[in-house]
Amino acid sequence: xxxxxxxxxxxxAPPFTDGANNHGPRGVRMKEIPGMPGTPAGLxxxxxxxxxxxxxxxxxxxxSDFSSATAFTYLVAAVGLQSLWSLSLAIVDIYALLVxxxxxxxxxxxFFTLGDGIxxxxxxxxxxxxxxxTVLIANDLNKCSINxxxxxxxxxxxxxxxxxxxxxxxxxxxxALASR
Amino acid sequence: xxxxxxxxxxxxAPPFTDGANNHGPRGVRMKEIPGMPGTPAGLxxxxxxxxxxxxxxxxxxxxSDFSSATAFTYLVAAVGLQSLWSLSLAIVDIYALLVxxxxxxxxxxxFFTLGDGIxxxxxxxxxxxxxxxTVLIANDLNKCSINxxxxxxxxxxxxxxxxxxxxxxxxxxxxALASR
Numbered sequence: 001x002x003x004x005x006x007x008x009x010x011x012x013a014p015p016f017t018d019g020a021n022n023h024g025p026r027g028v029r030m031k032e033i034p035g036m037p038g039t040p041a042g043l044x045x046x047x048x049x050x051x052x053x054x055x056x057x058x059x060x061x062x063x064s065d066f067s068s069a070t071a072f073t074y075l076v077a078a079v080g081l082q083s084l085w086s087l088s089l090a091i092v093d094i095y096a097l098l099v100x101x102x103x104x105x106x107x108x109x110x111f112f113t114l115g116d117g118i119x120x121x122x123x124x125x126x127x128x129x130x131x132x133x134t135v136l137i138a139n140d141l142n143k144c145s146i147n148x149x150x151x152x153x154x155x156x157x158x159x160x161x162x163x164x165x166x167x168x169x170x171x172x173x174x175x176a177l178a179s180r
Numbered sequence: 181x182x183x184x185x186x187x188x189x190x191x192x193a194p195p196f197t198d199g200a201n202n203h204g205p206r207g208v209r210m211k212e213i214p215g216m217p218g219t220p221a222g223l224x225x226x227x228x229x230x231x232x233x234x235x236x237x238x239x240x241x242x243x244s245d246f247s248s249a250t251a252f253t254y255l256v257a258a259v260g261l262q263s264l265w266s267l268s269l270a271i272v273d274i275y276a277l278l279v280x281x282x283x284x285x286x287x288x289x290x291f292f293t294l295g296d297g298i299x300x301x302x303x304x305x306x307x308x309x310x311x312x313x314t315v316l317i318a319n320d321l322n323k324c325s326i327n328x329x330x331x332x333x334x335x336x337x338x339x340x341x342x343x344x345x346x347x348x349x350x351x352x353x354x355x356a357l358a359s360r
Contacts, residue, residue, distance in 0.1 A: 069320055071312035125308040132251035132309030133316055140249055174351075178358030 036172055037089065037112055038096035038103035046090035048165040053083035053123070056158035060130075063148045063155075071129035072152070078119075078126035079159050082166070085119045106180055109173050116170035120163055127159035216352055217269065217292055218276035218283035226270035228345040233263035233303070236338035240310075243328045243335075251309035252332070258299075258306035259339050262346070265299045286360055293353040300346035307339035 034041040057079045066072040089112065096103050103109070134152045137143050214221045237259045246252040269292065276283050283289070314332045317323050 069312075070315045124304070128305040128308035129312030129315075132249075132312040135250045135309075136313055136316075171354075174354065175358040178355045 036104065036176055037093055037108065038101070039093075040097065042169065043090060043093040043097065045165050045169050046086050046093055049086035049162050049169075050083050050090055052158045052162035052165060053079040053086060056155045056162060057083060059151055059158065060155035063151045065148070066152075069133055071126070071133050072155075075126040075130045075155065075159060078122040079155075079162060082119045082123045082162055085115055086162075086166075089115075104176070106177065109177050113170060113173040113177055116166055116173060120166035120170050123159055123166065124163045127156055127163060130156040130159065216284065216356055217273055217288065218281070219273075220277065222349065223270060223273040223277065225345050225349050226266050226273055229266035229342050229349075230263050230270055232338045232342035232345060233259040233266060236335045236342060237263060239331055239338065240335035243331045245328070246332075249313055251306070251313050252335075255306040255310045255335060255339060258302040259335075259342060262299045262303045262342055265295055266342075266346075269295075284356070286357065289353050289357050293350060293357055296346055296350035296353060300343055300350050303339055303346065304343045307336055307343060310336040310339065 036042050057076060060066050060072060060076050060079075063072075066076065092103070095101070103112075130152065134149065134156055137147050138149045138153070216222050237256060240246050240252060240256050240259075243252075246256065272283070275281070283292075310332065314329065314336055317327050318329045318333070
């Protein structure tokens with residue numbers, strides 16, 4: 001039985017209390033907020049972000065003419081980056097939950113906050129740009145007969161849902177960073 | 181000489197120290213961060229937001245065919261809201277600076293943070309949607325001869341600059357709210 005703690009308890013391990021009063025040797029611990037890295041809620045949010053981003057990517061990438069508009073290409077790139085980032089962080093969360101290792105130190109949370117801020121801004125920007133073009137094609141020009149309007153709309157909506165799942169993570173990490 | 185403080189000093193007013201150690205009777209005071217409401221840097225950011233939003237609004241609204249695309253109409257609405265919000269907050273900042281009244285209590289900062297969050301999201305979304313359509317018209321379709329590409333691009337760029345000026349205000353207010 002190997003735990004990632006420096007102390008070894010071969011007979012009986014005491015229950016881990018991951019609260020703010022448990023100051024370990026690895027930097028400053030932070031308050032526990034549900035949805036932060038290393039919590040089940042955080043892992044759920046990461047998996048939602050990843051699922052929405054991957055489905056949005058595959059719906060958009062399988063349309064034949066997405067590369068004719070720069071915004072659609074940008075959407076594919078942005079949700080691709082988002083899905084890679086969310087998958088990496090989900091793996092880190094699963095590792096942290098399995099070995100019961102706390103991710104609440106300020107360096108890790110700073111890094112997660114920065115990454116979440118960048119990827120969420122990119123995802124939101126690409127979703128808005130695609131929404132602008134989709135609304136232009138579908139409502140303003142009425143050219144849905146020669147375009148894949150439904151697929152464009154689905155991919156855009158899924159990118160927005162991915163952003164909705166990233167935003168609380170970003171805001172909670174930023175809050176935890178400020179209130180430490 | 182009328183100051184907006186409950187205590188009156190007819191002979192000699194002590195110098196106001198607006199630091200965090202000056203706990204007044206009106207709720208909890210917060211740390212002073214440059215750029216927060218009631219500081220000269222905050223007023224400067226507000227005036228930048230207002231100026232960029234108003235110029236973007238007027239450039240877009242004076243094109244004859246902006247109403248043909250939903251995203252351009254949305255840009256006009258969003259930067260209109262942004263300019264009204266920033267002008268109101270700039271007036272509040274000027275008042276606070278003139279009467280030397282501190283705006284650093286948590287209720288006011290919560291309200292400012294919420295408003296900044298909403299208006300900055302709307303402005304950024306409208307700028308991204310307009311950018312998507314402008315790039316589609318100018319680069320993908322090469323239809324600048326029959327459209328006002330330069331004006332669309334200018335209005336979009338100014339909306340992005342207004343968002344760049346709102347974001348630090350939002351993040352600093354959010355940080356101050358979390359670290360109080």
